[in-house]
Each structure stands twice: as structure tokens, then as C-alpha cells.
Amino acid sequence: MDNVIRIFDTTLRDGEQSPGCSMNIDEKLAMARQLEKLGVDVIEAGFPIASPGDFESVKRVAETVRGCEIAGLARCEPEDVDAAGEAVRGAANPRIHVFIATSDLHMRFKLRKSADEVLRDAVRSVEQARRYTQNVEFSAEDATRSDPEFLFRVFQAVIEAGAKVINVPDTVGYTVPSDYARLITSIRERVPNLGDTIISVHCHNDLGLGVANSLAAIQAGARQVECTVNGIGERAGNTSLEEVVMALRTRRDAFGVDTRIVTEEIYPSSRLLSSITGVSVQPNKAVVGANAFAHEAGIHQDGVLKNVMTYEIMTPQSIGRSSNELVLGKHSGRHAFRERLHALGFDLQPDQLDNAFQKFKVLADKKKVIYNEDLEVLVADAVLRMEDKFKLLSVNVSSGTGAVPAATVEMAIEDRVVKEAGFGDGPVDAVFRVIGSITQCKAQLVRYQVNAITGGTDAQGEVSVTLSEDGLTAIGQGAHTDIIVASAKAYLNAINKLEWRRSQNVGRRTDEKGP
Ligand SMILES: [Zn+2]
Numbered sequence: 001m002d003n004v005i006r007i008f009d010t011t012l013r014d015g016e017q018s019p020g021c022s023m024n025i026d027e028k029l030a031m032a033r034q035l036e037k038l039g040v041d042v043i044e045a046g047f048p049i050a051s052p053g054d055f056e057s058v059k060r061v062a063e064t065v066r067g068c069e070i071a072g073l074a075r076c077e078p079e080d081v082d083a084a085g086e087a088v089r090g091a092a093n094p095r096i097h098v099f100i101a102t103s104d105l106h107m108r109f110k111l112r113k114s115a116d117e118v119l120r121d122a123v124r125s126v127e128q129a130r131r132y133t134q135n136v137e138f139s140a141e142d143a144t145r146s147d148p149e150f151l152f153r154v155f156q157a158v159i160e161a162g163a164k165v166i167n168v169p170d171t172v173g174y175t176v177p178s179d180y181a182r183l184i185t186s187i188r189e190r191v192p193n194l195g196d197t198i199i200s201v202h203c204h205n206d207l208g209l210g211v212a213n214s215l216a217a218i219q220a221g222a223r224q225v226e227c228t229v230n231g232i233g234e235r236a237g238n239t240s241l242e243e244v245v246m247a248l249r250t251r252r253d254a255f256g257v258d259t260r261i262v263t264e265e266i267y268p269s270s271r272l273l274s275s276i277t278g279v280s281v282q283p284n285k286a287v288v289g290a291n292a293f294a295h296e297a298g299i300h301q302d303g304v305l306k307n308v309m310t311y312e313i314m315t316p317q318s319i320g321r322s323s324n325e326l327v328l329g330k331h332s333g334r335h336a337f338r339e340r341l342h343a344l345g346f347d348l349q350p351d352q353l354d355n356a357f358q359k360f361k362v363l364a365d366k367k368k369v370i371y372n373e374d375l376e377v378l379v380a381d382a383v384l385r386m387e388d389k390f391k392l393l394s395v396n397v398s399s400g401t402g403a404v405p406a407a408t409v410e411m412a413i414e415d416r417v418v419k420e421a422g423f424g425d426g427p428v429d430a431v432f433r434v435i436g437s438i439t440q441c442k443a444q445l446v447r448y449q450v451n452a453i454t455g456g457t458d459a460q461g462e463v464s465v466t467l468s469e470d471g472l473t474a475i476g477q478g479a480h481t482d483i484i485v486a487s488a489k490a491y492l493n494a495i496n497k498l499e500w501r502r503s504q505n506v507g508r509r510t511d512e513k514g515p
Contacts, residue, residue: 003257005248006041006224007241008200011273012061013044013073014238015228017513020466020475021277022501025057032061033347034272035229036068038265040241042095044226047073047514048087049080053504055087062091069135071095073514076118076125085132096129098122099139099167099515102146102154119154126161137165137200139515144168144175144183152190159191165198165224166191169515170213173206173236177216184220200224202515203239205231210239215247218257229273230281230288234513242266242287242319250314264320268344275380278464278475278493287319328375330364344372346379356382366481367460373453374460377479381489388496389414390439395488397427407431409488411438428487435488441495443469450483463490467498472505474498 012028012035015021023031028045035043045061046054062070070091072084076098088094100111100122107113113121122138129136138158140151155166168183175183184199191197201217201224203210214225231240245261252258270288274280283290293316328340334357341348341356348356359382364370391412399405407430408421418438424430432445447466452459461483465476474497478489 001221001223004223005218005257005259006198006200007039007245007259007261008042008044008071008224008226009035009038009040009228009241010044010202010226010238011035011228011232011241012057013046014202014226014234014514015232016046018232018234018237019473020279021232022474022497022504023276024497024500025053025060027276028057029060029064031273031276032065034265034269036065037262037347038269039260039262040068041224041260042069042071044071044073044097046087047512048083049074049077050510050512051504051506051508055083058084058087059090062088062094066092069093069095071097071137073097073099074125074129075510075512076100076121078125078128081125081128081132085129089132093135094133095135095137096133097137097139097167098125098129099141099169100125101141101171102151103142104147105145106142115150119157122154123157123161126158126163130162134162134164136163137167138163139167139169139200139202141169141515142171144170144180145172148183148186148190152187155187155191156193159193159195159197163197165200167200167202167224167226167515168217168222169202169226170204170210171202171515173204173210175203175213176207176209177212180213181216181220184217184222188221198223200226201239202226204234205236205238205240208236210237211243211247214239214244215255218248218255229269230279230285232273232277232279240286242270246287246314246319249318263318266319267316267321268346271344271376272346272380275376275477278477280464293321328360328364328370329368330361332364332370340372341375341379344375344379346375348379352382363460363481367458371454374479377453377460377462377477380477381479388492389499390492390496392488392492393417395431395485397430397484399427399430405430407434409434409438411435411492413438427484431484431488432491435491435495439492439495441467441498443467443474443495443498446473448487450486453479461486463487465490465494467491467494469498472498472501474501 046058048055048058058072072088074080074084084096199222201222203213227239227241231237393410395409397407405427410419422434424433446468449464451462453462460479462479463486474494476490476494478486480486
């Protein structure tokens with residue numbers, strides 16, 4: 001057994017399924033390119049049978065990203081395997097990931113199939129997938145609550161049929177490290193034809209044990225970890241990529257294995273995902289949280305000042321966190337701008353760079369110094385929102401003591417320009433009412449939050465708006481030096497995302513979530 005742990009990133013599949021984390025195709029492509037720079041071994045780009053939008057985004061990622069294996073997820077159903085096979089066909093190294101539940105509970109109540117039928121479907125699907133690629137992974141959904149004897153039989157049969165990777169998901173986040181390690185060990189002992197088949201783990205974080213369980217499995221011989229950036233995913237999320245990778249790197253003495261991850265790309269990946277989805281990480285989150293490094297959190301204990309290693313077991317530089325230095329101002333040129341974006345992990349296409357540079361010039365006129373955080377929101381704003389149905393052209397408000405707050409909003413809806421005015425309880429309320437009337441949005445406003453992106457009274461305000469309608473949730477973000485404008489942008493961004501999600505649900509074929 002070798003000492004390399006493969007990182008199978010499922011941010012774009014399992015992660016994207018979590019509420020508010022949906023991404024459109026351009027956003028998925030931007031994230032996939034960043035994952036390639038991060039050096040993940042496999043990108044699970046989506047679940048092609050789920051909807052036409054899912055199929056298209058897997059196909060685009062497969063055709064665009066050449067440096068990683070690209071996986072598509074499929075149930076053990078003939079039409080699923082064909083959809084996944086077609087979607088990843090254009091990849092440099094395509095992988096088909098088939099799954100079926102093996103626990104009594106799931107087989108009886110979800111699948112309504114006998115154990116023998118499940119075994120038969122598993123083998124048939126692996127054989128079918130092999131007609132598209134030799135690179136086939138099989139997952140036994142809910143493995144940790146399955147009868148181990150049955151699990152060994154299924155794994156033996158799918159390896160016989162040609163699976164190269166067998167995944168042992170803790171689908172419901174139920175296992176604990178000692179049990180999980182014992183299960184991995186028993187698979188190695190009891191599956192006679194295991195050979196060099198890679199054992200993979202996929203953990204959910206319902207008890208906060210996703211990373212601990214994954215590490216225990218590695219010590220027992222697992223060689224692939226399925227995980228997501230920032231640990232996003234169903235319910236309490238998946239194993240967090242940055243935590244597993246930095247645990248293995250920092251404690252190589254304890255584990256004796258390592259990944260191929262370029263750790264300096266961890267922080268840019270985390271920031272990019274947050275700016276795309278609008279879901280920020282908690283301040284005390286390990287590795288990527290705002291307070292994760294002692295001296296950045298302003299905790300200048302005597303020890304830290306004398307030697308940072310007294311309180312820090314890894315450096316911020318090792319995960320690509322640059323300090324909040326002054327980076328650019330209004331006299332900075334296009335070249336400096338592009339170099340700085342590159343250092344932050346953004347590689348833009350020429351037209352995107354033009355768009356972002358124009359927005360940078362506008363911002364630099366309003367604000368003396370531009371920080372990295374400003375650039376991140378500016379790029380997210382300029383690059384990742386190009387196919388919006390509703391665009392904000394202008395917004396004006398009047399408010400103050402003794403006046404009824406009023407707003408006038410001008411918007412483009414596809415090719416049409418619409419202008420309306422109205423009143424509200426406050427300036428933000430007035431703007432939202434007018435936008436709601438123009439867009440005929442019926443969604444409920446669940447959350448409204450304002451943050452200053454950096455320090456100083458000229459800081460940009462970053463507004464986050466969560467909308468909910470018919471069981472769909474969308475988080476919109478907007479940034480501007482004027483928080484009323486930022487609010488309008490965030491509200492429209494959320495409406496656009498809801499529109500997009502609704503369009504994705506048209507033709508949706510399954511609510512199945514995967515392993
Ligand atoms: Zn999962």
C-alpha cells in the first residue's frame with residue numbers, strides 16, 4: 001500500500017446540494033478551475049441524471065479541467081450510468097461513480113429491494129460503467145449501518161466486475177473513529193480479491209466527527225478521502241478538505257502519509273467558495289476561519305510576539321493566507337491588478353478581466369485603498385454573475401428624520417428597461433419593495449445581514465440576503481461603499497439565484513441525494 005492519500009473533492013456535488021449553496025455553470029467552472037490549482041485528485045462535478053442543468057455542468061467541467069479526474073455520480077440504474085458516462089466522456093480522465101444502499105433500513109424502505117437484487121444491480125452497473133471507462137468507483141451507501149458480511153460480499157462482487165475504488169460512506173454521520181477504523185480493517189481482511197483496489201471514505205459531520213472518522217480510516221488503510229471545501233454539504237456537512245489535508249501535513253509524524261494538495265491554494269479556494277455561494281465560514285472554523293491563526297486574530301500574547309510557533313502549529317502562509325496589506329489604489333494599472341488577482345487565486349478570462357478592471361477603477365475612485373477582500377468581492381461580482389435575468393441599473397433613495405423613505409429603481413430585465421418608485425418603512429425596505437414589485441418576487445426574506453468588508457469608514461458594505469420560496473433557498477450577496485446599493489444588489493442577486501434554481505428544477509428526475 002502506498003503513502004499517498006487521494007483527495008476526492010465533492011464540493012460541486014454533495015456540497016452543492018446543501019441549502020443556499022447551489023451554483024450556476026459559470027460558478028461551477030470557476031470553482032473547478034480553482035480545485036485543479038489546489039491539486040485535488042478527483043473532482044466530482046455533479047449527478048448528471050438529476051437534471052439537464054446538472055448534466056450540462058458536469059460535461060462542461062469535464063471538457064474544461066484537464067488536470068484532475070472528473071467524476072459523475074450515478075445510481076445503479078441503467079439510464080443513470082449512461083447519463084454519467086455521456087457527461088464525463090470528454091474528460092482527460094473520466095470516472096463514473098455508481099452507488100446503491102446496502103443497509104437493511106435503506107434497502108427495505110427506500111429501494112424496496114432484496115439484498116440479492118441490490119447485489120445484482122451493483123454488479124450490472126459497474127459492468128455497464130466499464131463500457132465507458134476503466135475508472136469506476138462503487139459506493140455502498142449507508143455502509144456504516146450495513147450488515148458487514150453483506151458489505152464484504154458486495155465489495156467482492158463489484159471488484160470482480162471491475163471497480164477500481166470501493167467507497168465506504170458514513171452517509172448519516174453515525175459512526176465513531178474506533179468503529180470506522182475497525183470496519184476498514186475488516187474490509188481489508190475479509191474481501192479476498194481486494195488486491196490494489198483503493199478503499200475510499202466519505203463521512204458526514206452530524207456528530208462533528210467527519211474529519212476524525214476520515215483520519216481513523218486512513219490509519220486503518222483507506223487511501224482516498226471524499227471531502228468538500230469549507231466542509232459544506234448535506235445537513236451538518238461533509239468532511240472538510242482543509243482540515244484533513246492540514247492534519248496529515250502538520251502531523252506527518254503521526255500518519256506517515258500525505259496528499260498531493262498545494263496547501264497554499266487552500267485559503268483562496270475557501271474564499272472563492274464563500275464568495276460564490278454567499279455562505280461564509282464561522283470565525284472559529286479550523287484552518288480557514290477568521291480567528292484560526294493567533295496573530296491574525298489580534299491575540300498578540302507575549303509568546304506569539306517572540307516566536308509564532310509558541311501558539312501556532314502551522315503558518316498562515318502555508319495555506320495561502322496573505323496579511324491584510326494595502327494592495328492597490330486608483331493609480332494601479334491593469335498589469336498590477338491582474339498580478340494581484342492571480343496571487344489571490346483568480347485566473348480570469350480576458351473579457352472577465354476587462355469587466356473586473358472597470359469595476360476596480362470605479363471602486364478606486366470612491367475608496368482610497370483597495371484590500372484583498374475588496375478584490376475578492378469585486379471579482380465575484382464582476383465575473384460570476386454574467387447570466388442574470390435581472391440587472392440593477394440605478395437606485396436612488398431619500399430618507400432621514402421627518403421624511404417618508406422613498407426609492408426609485410431602474411432595472412434591465414433581459415432587454416427591457418423598467419423604472420419604478422415607491423415608499424417603505426426605511427430606505428432598505430423601500431428599495432426591496434420596489435425591486436419586489438418590478439421582479440414580481442413572492443419569496444420570503446429569511447435573513448438580512450450587513451458586514452463591513454474591511455476597516456475604515458470608507459469600507460465597502462457587504463450585504464447578504466437569504467430568500468426562500470417553495471422549499472428553495474437562495475443567498476444573495478452585494479458589496480458597495482453605499483450599503484443601500486449593496487442591499488439592492490444582494491436582494492437582486494438572491495432573486496436571480498432563485499430564478500436560476502427554479503429553472504434547474506424543471507425536468508428534475510430525482511430527489512435522490514447520493515452517498
Ligand atoms: Zn454524502
